[in-house]
Amino acid sequence: MKKQTINDKLxxxxxxxxxxxxxxSLDKIILLEISKKLVDYVIEVDSSYxxxxxxxxxxxxxxxxxx
Amino acid sequence: MLIxxxxxxxxxxxxxxxxxxxxTEGLNIITGSIASGKSKLFxxxxxxxxxMIFVTGKEWVSTKGLGISLVNDKAKxxxxxxxxxxxxxxxxxxxxxxGRNSKPIxxxxxxxxxxxxxxxxxxxxxxxxxxSTSTLTVxxxxxKNSNHEIAQxxxxxxxxxxxxxxxxxxxxWFQGEALDKLIDFDNKGTxxxxxxxxxxxxxxxxxxxxxxxxDSKISKSxxxxxxxxxxxxxxxxxxxxxxxxxxxSIKNNKQLxxxxxxxxxxxxxxxxxxxxxxxxxxxxxxxxxxxxxxxNDLININDELERLDIKERKxxxxxxxxxxxxxxxxxxxxxxxxxxxxxxxxxxxxYELPEDVPGDVYINKMLKNELCMICDRPAEKDSEAYHxxxxxxxxxxxxxYLTPENEQINTEVLTFKAxxxxxxxxxxxxxxxxxxxxxxLNDLYEExxxxxxKLDSVNxxxxxxxxxxxxxxxxxxxxxxxxxxxxxxxxxxxxxxxxKIETYRASLRDAEMQIAKLESEQxxxxxxxxxxxxxxxxxxKYTKYLANHISDIEEKEYNKLIGHIESDANINxxxxxxxxxxxxxxxxxxRETFRVLNVNEEGRELQNYNTGHYTLMKMCIINxxxxxxxxxxxxxYPFITDAPTSNLDDKATFAYLESISETFVQSIxxxxxxxxxxxxxxxxxxxxxxxFFLKIKNDTGNEKMNRKEAYSTITPIKN
Numbered sequence: 001m002k003k004q005t006i007n008d009k010l011x012x013x014x015x016x017x018x019x020x021x022x023x024x025s026l027d028k029i030i031l032l033e034i035s036k037k038l039v040d041y042v043i044e045v046d047s048s049y050x051x052x053x054x055x056x057x058x059x060x061x062x063x064x065x066x067x
Numbered sequence: 068m069l070i071x072x073x074x075x076x077x078x079x080x081x082x083x084x085x086x087x088x089x090x091t092e093g094l095n096i097i098t099g100s101i102a103s104g105k106s107k108l109f110x111x112x113x114x115x116x117x118x119m120i121f122v123t124g125k126e127w128v129s130t131k132g133l134g135i136s137l138v139n140d141k142a143k144x145x146x147x148x149x150x151x152x153x154x155x156x157x158x159x160x161x162x163x164x165x166g167r168n169s170k171p172i173x174x175x176x177x178x179x180x181x182x183x184x185x186x187x188x189x190x191x192x193x194x195x196x197x198x199s200t201s202t203l204t205v206x207x208x209x210x211k212n213s214n215h216e217i218a219q220x221x222x223x224x225x226x227x228x229x230x231x232x233x234x235x236x237x238x239x240w241f242q243g244e245a246l247d248k249l250i251d252f253d254n255k256g257t258x259x260x261x262x263x264x265x266x267x268x269x270x271x272x273x274x275x276x277x278x279x280x281x282d283s284k285i286s287k288s289x290x291x292x293x294x295x296x297x298x299x300x301x302x303x304x305x306x307x308x309x310x311x312x313x314x315x316s317i318k319n320n321k322q323l324x325x326x327x328x329x330x331x332x333x334x335x336x337x338x339x340x341x342x343x344x345x346x347x348x349x350x351x352x353x354x355x356x357x358x359x360x361x362x363n364d365l366i367n368i369n370d371e372l373e374r375l376d377i378k379e380r381k382x383x384x385x386x387x388x389x390x391x392x393x394x395x396x397x398x399x400x401x402x403x404x405x406x407x408x409x410x411x412x413x414x415x416x417x418y419e420l421p422e423d424v425p426g427d428v429y430i431n432k433m434l435k436n437e438l439c440m441i442c443d444r445p446a447e448k449d450s451e452a453y454h455x456x457x458x459x460x461x462x463x464x465x466x467x468y469l470t471p472e473n474e475q476i477n478t479e480v481l482t483f484k485a486x487x488x489x490x491x492x493x494x495x496x497x498x499x500x501x502x503x504x505x506x507x508l509n510d511l512y513e514e515x516x517x518x519x520x521k522l523d524s525v526n527x528x529x530x531x532x533x534x535x536x537x538x539x540x541x542x543x544x545x546x547x548x549x550x551x552x553x554x555x556x557x558x559x560x561x562x563x564x565x566x567k568i569e570t571y572r573a574s575l576r577d578a579e580m581q582i583a584k585l586e587s588e589q590x591x592x593x594x595x596x597x598x599x600x601x602x603x604x605x606x607x608k609y610t611k612y613l614a615n616h617i618s619d620i621e622e623k624e625y626n627k628l629i630g631h632i633e634s635d636a637n638i639n640x641x642x643x644x645x646x647x648x649x650x651x652x653x654x655x656x657x658r659e660t661f662r663v664l665n666v667n668e669e670g671r672e673l674q675n676y677n678t679g680h681y682t683l684m685k686m687c688i689i690n691x692x693x694x695x696x697x698x699x700x701x702x703x704y705p706f707i708t709d710a711p712t713s714n715l716d717d718k719a720t721f722a723y724l725e726s727i728s729e730t731f732v733q734s735i736x737x738x739x740x741x742x743x744x745x746x747x748x749x750x751x752x753x754x755x756x757x758x759f760f761l762k763i764k765n766d767t768g769n770e771k772m773n774r775k776e777a778y779s780t781i782t783p784i785k786n
Contacts, residue, residue, distance in 0.1 A: 010274075013620045014620070034609060038277065038278060042270055042274045042277065043270075052273060056281050059277055059278075059281050060280075063606050063609070064603075064606065
């Protein structure tokens with residue numbers, strides 16, 4: 001069995017949390033995609049925290065285009 | 068990550084360059100009797116990475132402090148001429164495991180130390196050699212361009228930090244004796260740092276920061292769009308402006324809060340370091356003060372002795388002399404008495420009248436009565452008879468020695484005799500005064516001896532402390548004073564920081580409440596066109612939702628991890644304690660203080676556990692942390708330990724070894740707890756992948772091992 005990576009584990013915890021999400025008319029899959037994107041950015045910035053604001057801007061753009 | 072091999076050249080007791088160990092996955096055991104080179108091998112692992120080793124009694128000593136003791140004695144002894152160069156080196160090859168986006172890399176880490184001979188004096192004397200600093204190189208193949216790279220200095224250090232992060236390395240490198248120094252579980256930060264490292268807690272923080280930034284940007288943009296659709300654009304925009312202002316203040320305060328929290332963490336770490344330095348130095352001021360006190364007491368005693376011995380002696384010298392004349396004066400007094408007796412006898416003799424002559428008194432009476440009282444005949448005045456009687460008066464002439472001059476001398480002699488009498492009565496008081504003085508002197512000498520003994524024992528302790536720590540007592544006491552000053556300052560800084568942090572938190576709460584109020588006012592303003600869908604508004608729902616949930620996940624993840632550490636540690640603890648009936652209870656990590664406790668089934672702390680017991684609990688937690696790092700971070704670290712089991716009995720030792728063979732992908736255990744005749748039996752144990760035996764030998768056949776010829780050897784038994 002493939003060992004769970006940080007990415008997998010983060011996403012898993014977010015998936016568990018989003019199961020309760022009902023406060024929107026938007027598709028839950030989109031929310032998960034956003035979460036996945038978020039996790040990817042976090043992994044990207046893990047090596048250097050200074051990249052945070054750049055990652056946040058890209059994430060914001062992604063979020064905007066997703067919807 | 069795996070350690071593939073280690074190669075030693077002239078390192079401490081390892082002579083020459085033929086010492087190489089190839090390690091395998093699983094449990095690698097290196098065993099040998101006392102002084103066979105086990106700890107030196109552990110030192111080699113530590114030295115190649117950190118440029119220092121742990122010396123019992125001195126703690127961590129750098130290469131500079133170690134000097135030529137790092138270099139093999141036989142190699143030094145065999146040096147024949149001036150300018151001879153001896154190379155000491157340790158080379159370790161490690162393989163990283165493949166990561167998410169990376170291939171495995173092989174790193175060859177090498178540290179080298181050179182000494183050259185300056186003179187032909189004693190080869191074991193450090194002044195005979197010129198030493199240098201050690202050099203570190205790390206060789207590897209760059210994954211990006213396939214180039215063979217050699218990193219040196221800072222670059223090499225960074226690679227090592229990457230391979231063995233300092234937050235986790237105390238759990239990887241573990242020497243039985245240094246356990247308490249390496250991992251102080253009483254220090255709240257120790258476990259917290261390990262948890263931060265192995266868990267995603269810092270990642271959640273980053274995630275939170277990103278989503279919060281996104282949320283504030285999206286919300287700002289959403290308000291802008293909704294504002295355009297508002298029935299009261301002016302009021303809506305004014306409220307938005309105020310919200311933005313509050314958001315900026317929150318952002319600033321959060322930044323300040325984070326900065327201050329980081330500073331607080333750093334200061335607390337510093338404080339803990341200072342605290343442990345203070346407790347490590349505690350003996351110095353105590354001994355130093357004791358020494359000063361005893362020296363002061365000795366000075367006082369010596370002053371008093373000087374006063375009694377020199378100043379009072381002057382006074383006593385006359386008394387002494389006087390007392391010394393006692394015998395002569397006594398003789399003189401006796402002689403005077405004899406003289407007096409003699410004189411009296413002479414006087415009596417001279418005054419003795421013939422038997423027929425009456426004395427002058429009688430004669431005067433006869434003259435007065437004009438009658439001879441001898442023949443009873445009258446002797447009228449101026450008669451012949453009267454004159455005859457009168458002629459008998461003053462018939463004796465006084466002797467010469469009763470002349471007025473001699474009588475004067477006699478008077479003087481009598482006075483002198485009287486004075487001698489007085490003097491002899493005073494002799495007793497002189498004697499008691501002298502005895503009292505002598506006693507006082509003796510008492511003081513006795514007291515001085517006691518204080519000198521005390522000083523000797525304090526000096527002994529100081530010497531012992533110097534041997535143990537290599538620090539002079541006054542220097543240690545001075546450092547303690549400085550550290551205490553540092554502690555007081557840091558304490559004040561921490562208090563101020565806590566106050567500031569509390570203020571920022573209050574402002575944050577305040578700003579958040581005000582934003583909620585402003586937003587509610589905004590929501591009351593009707594929109595002109597309710598059909599227009601504002602996409603930013605929809606996104607903002609997600610970002611807010613995610614921001615809240617990620618905070619929750621962070622909290623839960625953190626608590627879950629402590630639970631994991633605790634339960635993993637208990638699995639090992641139970642395995643080991645099941646073969647050792649003297650140990651019971653369970654491991655519990657106090658969630659508030661991070662202290663490691665031994666509790667009973669009801670969770671109450673047990674009181675009767677000993678050092679061995681506590682060491683075992685710590686080791687189980689270390690195992691749990693390392694094995695969880697493997698699970699959580701998808702990174703495995705080798706576990707390298709020297710004398711981990713010295714506090715355990717045989718059964719518990721093997722249970723412990725078996726448990727670590729299950730916990731770690733690779734472990735290297737250096738131990739004396741397997742004797743030479745147990746080796747064959749141990750070799751058969753499945754959970755042991757490799758077994759090496761260390762022995763000290765020489766090439767001369769001498770039974771007695773001499774530092775000039777003896778060296779350690781490594782024999783693979785199972786590999």
